[in-house]
Amino acid sequence: MRRSLLLLGLLALPATPLAAQRDTTRLPTGVRLGLTYQTLQRPKLAVRPATGDGPAADIVQILQRDLDYSDRFVMADLIPEALRSGPVNYKAWNDLGVVWLVVPELQPDGRLKISLHDVVYGAVKQSQVFDLPAAGSPDFRLAVHAAADAVVKWATGQPGIAATRVAFVRRNADGGYSLLSVDSDGEDVRTLATVGTMLMSPAWSPDGRRLAYTRFTGSRWELVERDMTTGSSQVLLTRDQILTPAYSPDGRRIAFATWNGHNNEIDDYDVVQRCCLRRITHSARDDLSPSYSPDGRRIVFNSNRVGQPHIYVASADGGDADLLSPYTYGEPGYYTSPDWSPTGTQIAFHGRSRGEFQIMLADASTPGATVRQITASGRNEDPSWAPDGRHIVFSGVRDGGAGLYVVDTVTGRVRPLLVGGRYRVPDWSPILLSSSGLTAGPVSR
Amino acid sequence: MDRRLVLPVLLAALALGACGKKQPPAPPAPQVDTAGQGALREDSLRAAREAEARRRAEEEARARAAEEAAARARATIQAPIYFDYDEATLTDDARSALDQKVAILRANPDLRLRVAGNADERGSVEYNLALGMRRAEAAKQYIVGFGIDEGRIGTISYGEERPADPGHDEEAWAKNRRDEFEITAGGERITPPTTGGR
Numbered sequence: 031m032r033r034s035l036l037l038l039g040l041l042a043l044p045a046t047p048l049a050a051q052r053d054t055t056r057l058p059t060g061v062r063l064g065l066t067y068q069t070l071q072r073p074k075l076a077v078r079p080a081t082g083d084g085p086a087a088d089i090v091q092i093l094q095r096d097l098d099y100s101d102r103f104v105m106a107d108l109i110p111e112a113l114r115s116g117p118v119n120y121k122a123w124n125d126l127g128v129v130w131l132v133v134p135e136l137q138p139d140g141r142l143k144i145s146l147h148d149v150v151y152g153a154v155k156q157s158q159v160f161d162l163p164a165a166g167s168p169d170f171r172l173a174v175h176a177a178a179d180a181v182v183k184w185a186t187g188q189p190g191i192a193a194t195r196v197a198f199v200r201r202n203a204d205g206g207y208s209l210l211s212v213d214s215d216g217e218d219v220r221t222l223a224t225v226g227t228m229l230m231s232p233a234w235s236p237d238g239r240r241l242a243y244t245r246f247t248g249s250r251w252e253l254v255e256r257d258m259t260t261g262s263s264q265v266l267l268t269r270d271q272i273l274t275p276a277y278s279p280d281g282r283r284i285a286f287a288t289w290n291g292h293n294n295e296i297d298d299y300d301v302v303q304r305c306c307l308r309r310i311t312h313s314a315r316d317d318l319s320p321s322y323s324p325d326g327r328r329i330v331f332n333s334n335r336v337g338q339p340h341i342y343v344a345s346a347d348g349g350d351a352d353l354l355s356p357y358t359y360g361e362p363g364y365y366t367s368p369d370w371s372p373t374g375t376q377i378a379f380h381g382r383s384r385g386e387f388q389i390m391l392a393d394a395s396t397p398g399a400t401v402r403q404i405t406a407s408g409r410n411e412d413p414s415w416a417p418d419g420r421h422i423v424f425s426g427v428r429d430g431g432a433g434l435y436v437v438d439t440v441t442g443r444v445r446p447l448l449v450g451g452r453y454r455v456p457d458w459s460p461i462l463l464s465s466s467g468l469t470a471g472p473v474s475r
Numbered sequence: 476m477d478r479r480l481v482l483p484v485l486l487a488a489l490a491l492g493a494c495g496k497k498q499p500p501a502p503p504a505p506q507v508d509t510a511g512q513g514a515l516r517e518d519s520l521r522a523a524r525e526a527e528a529r530r531r532a533e534e535e536a537r538a539r540a541a542e543e544a545a546a547r548a549r550a551t552i553q554a555p556i557y558f559d560y561d562e563a564t565l566t567d568d569a570r571s572a573l574d575q576k577v578a579i580l581r582a583n584p585d586l587r588l589r590v591a592g593n594a595d596e597r598g599s600v601e602y603n604l605a606l607g608m609r610r611a612e613a614a615k616q617y618i619v620g621f622g623i624d625e626g627r628i629g630t631i632s633y634g635e636e637r638p639a640d641p642g643h644d645e646e647a648w649a650k651n652r653r654d655e656f657e658i659t660a661g662g663e664r665i666t667p668p669t670t671g672g673r
Contacts, residue, residue, distance in 0.1 A: 292612065
């Protein structure tokens with residue numbers, strides 16, 4: 031009895047941090063709200079209605095939405111009747127404030143010609159003819175997305191992200207789980223796999239041809255790799271628990287968290303030679319959610335080695351880890367699910383702030399610096415970078431409903447990708463040149 | 476059919492037949508009966524029937540008590556244990572609940588368990604799966620520490636996927652941060668512990 035009283039006394043000690051944990055008014059130390067963004071001059075862009083029959087209207091709608099979702103332009107939505115066809119009247123477009131004009135033409139041979147007009151200079155900046163698969167075929171939308179990405183590239187010199195898909199997991203009404211994917215504009219949802227038990231953590235290979243995920247058999251977990259070209263799947267490994275796989279940037283290795291009998295550690299596995307399992311992290315607590323730096327030399331991961339989950343950066347071969355998330359002794363912290371930007375040193379993760387989980391950004395090159403919180407409403411988890419290193423998809427429970435959302439880290443704009451369900455653990459693909467993931471190109475920068 | 480089996484079967488059938496004949500009141504004797512003899516006989520038969528009924532009642536009570544004790548032992552084995560937020564450390568309550576499970580496991584060497592670790596909905600899905608595994612392992616290690624063969628205790632984690640209470644408040648979360656204990660073998664007949672169990 032006396033001992034339990036003593037224990038009660040000890041339990042009462044961390045009351046202050048617990049109270050702070052529920053504090054919904056102040057930000058955690060080391061976190062700043064990054065919701066006010068630099069005002070950017072975004073040029074106005076218009077997409078002229080397409081000439082030609084058949085899918086012309088669909089094409090314009092897809093192009094318009096893709097260019098809007100690139101967050102690099104202000105979209106001109108109302109186009110005067112007089113400007114809808116005929117030779118381009120640069121003066122009239124200029125009077126409307128339009129800087130870029132996209133003119134799509136569906137040619138008699140079924141191909142799509144896209145011209146980008148520089149209204150200010152009164153000239154065609156660039157044009158290209160794109161092969162179009164039959165409307166309704168799986169690759170049709172992706173081909174139009176690729177055309178939209180070409181426009182972004184011509185106008186800004188930066189890559190677009192329209193020709194991508196997001197893989198995610200849905201908990202089904204019957205208690206089972208499905209692995210799904212959706213176009214970057216929220217259309218064309220496809221079911222890739224369904225299981226009666228649990229399924230988690232999809233991860234695209236860097237070439238977009240493979241998708242790894244983990245699956246519970248009822249007693250153990252399997253690391254599964256799906257060939258996106260053929261649709262066939264292979265079990266790579268079976269363990270008591272396997273979580274959070276991530277490909278190395280060269281696509282040769284998969285790092286993942288696995289149960290070693292006492293705690294979760296991060297291993298990596300040569301997925302090409304099907305060999306050479308290595309242990310990367312060594313701690314007494316759980317290490318999980320690895321994500322590689324673009325050069326493949328470092329990994330960021332999540333560990334609760336100081337008691338609560340934090341974000342660490344280490345060499346991809348293991349060794350000492352640097353703490354990246356804000357840590358103040360005696361103050362509670364909860365930071366998980368890191369994802370390293372494919373284009374630089376920014377790392378996205380989610381952390382508790384004002385009583386809810388929010389998406390945050392830290393710079394891997396300056397551990398200990400203040401991190402930036404980029405969402406502030408609702409509950410937001412599991413960020414994954416788009417291949418442009420600018421947009422992030424996350425799982426959110428917000429006013430717009432539960433589902434997947436996309437935030438632009440430059441403008442702060444948030445758009446729903448797919449709402450209406452507990453869609454979780456999204457992973458954004460690389461640029462795909464075919465919806466089956468058949469061919470994928472490197473992101474040109 | 477093996478002939479050696481025929482004789483015992485026949486004997487058993489005869490014995491059953493004989494028993495069956497004893498149970499209904501014996502047929503009237505061929506001799507001339509008197510009233511006194513008849514009453515005496517009735518009393519004697521009633522006494523025998525009452526004694527038999529008492530014996531059966533006692534037997535049933537014993538069986539019921541044994542059944543109840545087995546059910547209590549089953550409930551004790553299956554009772555969940557609970558954890559603090561983001562913790563896989565066993566609380567005092569969890570330890571004493573595990574002590575009772577250890578006593579039952581000792582009394583039932585064929586009994587095997589699977590411990591399923593669970594977490595509340597707060598935190599990330601994947602982190603909670605890892606946390607659930609550590610919670611299951613904490614219970615297993617405690618039990619194994621008493622000399623129970625570790626092959627008898629399996630562990631899995633459901634993370635935040637299977638809440639016991641679907642609510643979104645502290646009351647629900649407290650019920651969801653738990654280990655559940657599923658009997659995977661030897662659960663048909665559970666012998667209650669002779670000592671130690673409460």
